[in-house]
Amino acid sequence: GSSGPSTAPVSFPADFLWGTSTAAYQIEGAAQEDGRTPSIWDTFARQPGAVFEGHNGDTACDHYHRYPQDVDLMAGLGMGGYRFSVSWPRVQPTGRGPAVQKGLDFYRSLVDELLEKNVTPLLTLYHWDLPQELEDAGGWPERDTAYRFAEYAQLVADALGDRVSMWTTLNEPWCSAFLGYGSGVHAPGRTDPAAALRAAHHLNLGHGLATQRLRAALPEDARLSVSLNPAYVLARTDSEADRDAARRIDALATRVFSGPMLHGRYDDDLIADTRRITDWSHVRDGDLADIHQPLDGLCVNYYTPSLVSGVTAEDAEVERRDGHGASAHSPWPGADRVAFHQSPGEQTAMGWSIDPTGLTELLLRFSREAPGVALYVTENGAAYDDKPDADGRVDDPERTRYLHQHLTAVHEAMAAGADVRGYFLWSLLDNFEWAYGYSKRFGIVRVDYETQARVPKASAEWYAELARTGRLPEAPRP
Ligand code: GBH
Numbered sequence: 001g002s003s004g005p006s007t008a009p010v011s012f013p014a015d016f017l018w019g020t021s022t023a024a025y026q027i028e029g030a031a032q033e034d035g036r037t038p039s040i041w042d043t044f045a046r047q048p049g050a051v052f053e054g055h056n057g058d059t060a061c062d063h064y065h066r067y068p069q070d071v072d073l074m075a076g077l078g079m080g081g082y083r084f085s086v087s088w089p090r091v092q093p094t095g096r097g098p099a100v101q102k103g104l105d106f107y108r109s110l111v112d113e114l115l116e117k118n119v120t121p122l123l124t125l126y127h128w129d130l131p132q133e134l135e136d137a138g139g140w141p142e143r144d145t146a147y148r149f150a151e152y153a154q155l156v157a158d159a160l161g162d163r164v165s166m167w168t169t170l171n172e173p174w175c176s177a178f179l180g181y182g183s184g185v186h187a188p189g190r191t192d193p194a195a196a197l198r199a200a201h202h203l204n205l206g207h208g209l210a211t212q213r214l215r216a217a218l219p220e221d222a223r224l225s226v227s228l229n230p231a232y233v234l235a236r237t238d239s240e241a242d243r244d245a246a247r248r249i250d251a252l253a254t255r256v257f258s259g260p261m262l263h264g265r266y267d268d269d270l271i272a273d274t275r276r277i278t279d280w281s282h283v284r285d286g287d288l289a290d291i292h293q294p295l296d297g298l299c300v301n302y303y304t305p306s307l308v309s310g311v312t313a314e315d316a317e318v319e320r321r322d323g324h325g326a327s328a329h330s331p332w333p334g335a336d337r338v339a340f341h342q343s344p345g346e347q348t349a350m351g352w353s354i355d356p357t358g359l360t361e362l363l364l365r366f367s368r369e370a371p372g373v374a375l376y377v378t379e380n381g382a383a384y385d386d387k388p389d390a391d392g393r394v395d396d397p398e399r400t401r402y403l404h405q406h407l408t409a410v411h412e413a414m415a416a417g418a419d420v421r422g423y424f425l426w427s428l429l430d431n432f433e434w435a436y437g438y439s440k441r442f443g444i445v446r447v448d449y450e451t452q453a454r455v456p457k458a459s460a461e462w463y464a465e466l467a468r469t470g471r472l473p474e475a476p477r478p
Helices: 040-045 063-076 101-116 132-136 144-160 173-183 193-217 240-263 268-273 287-291 313-322 357-369 397-415 434-439 458-469
Strands: 017-021 081-085 120-126 166-171 223-228 233-235 297-301 306-310 338-341 374-379 420-426 445-447 454-456
Touching: 017 120, 017 374, 017 458, 040 132, 063 101, 063 454, 081 420, 101 120, 101 144, 120 144, 144 193, 166 173, 166 193, 166 297, 173 193, 173 223, 173 240, 193 223, 193 240, 193 287, 223 240, 223 374, 233 240, 240 268, 240 287, 240 306, 240 338, 240 357, 297 357, 357 374, 357 397, 397 420, 397 458
Parallel strands: 017 081, 017 420, 081 120, 120 166, 166 223, 223 297, 233 306, 297 374, 374 420
Antiparallel strands: 306 338, 445 454
């Protein structure tokens, strides 16, 4: 019987890569072992009030010691791929000079374990853990950090290039620049809009310089990419003010990175909107050509839409009078006339509303903007307050429904022509959720932080079936 809107099976190509995603600081622990030095997140997490209940990544999921078990877990779920990041301060503690052998050995063992189990590694060089010494020298707002990043990329390529073929330079440079140096809710916790815009450029430059180094160091069949978190921006109404707000946020969330990386330019409207904050003199001749490197893959991370409106002079007066909005540091330099709204509909435990259309639209956007470049979803998933029942099982139907909706959205983008090659679910394990510490659980595998026991949730079994069959299984009904 056909009770739903469609009973045709949603099928993916046989070679579609099904995987999960993690990041070094969020799972590894072993923060003081084998020569690792503090990253900006180790430092930030120790600042009072920075992270929920003072949590930090000292132990996290203890993945540094438990990686064989974690790879077994992936293999047991039939995963074809695994996206992880390398901790910069583990392999190059001061951010300069030679590599630490033990740090490289860890990633070599991890990769070998993956390859042995037929899980394709996708290596991310930078998922937000800058060596503290480089922050002490100025961090991403300093141009030198881009050169240091390229050098670090070279070290990792020399060590792992013979066994890793898929490489990503940066994860979500928007977060590094604008949450790290703008709003200050991420490490290093600075709140300087001009520094945030300089950081964005130096992340772009670091991406470009690292891509050049990787191209030269890696075998010809290596595939190079970057992970962005483009915003799916919706204007609250069709008014000119609201549409202009959407344009500004699109520039600051997405085009500030995709512009230079994919097209070798910063758009005029972005420059104009931020003129009061910076004169952009940190962009030197030749930088845009250095950033604009051919890529084999573009990786999209998507969770939730951004619903915006333009703030009128009258709204601003109400805000001033009621005392809202005036104190918080914005991660959107130059967009102070923009208000963000809760989108209608259901929300996850993060308070993020669910709108899978955004994923379809962003994939189609990049397939138009970057023709010939393979697309990957490298993060998508949801936090829910799931708990084990009396038998120790974790039933998480909301997460499965979220995944079902978003994978349907990926399929729609592919049906409309987007060349999507893989999907990496965030996340394999419950883990250190940045400023939220361990209070938010994104895993399809539950982690008991007392015992470090791993228990696959119901969503993991559902996802394993998808990986095995290539067909989207039904999701539990609400
Ligand atoms: C990703 O970041 C991270 O790559 C990953 O490490 C993390 O664990 C995962 O998502 C889950 O959070 O409210 O103005 O900040 C996603 C971060 C979340 C940043 C949504 C933008 C909305 C805009 N993004 N956020 S704002």
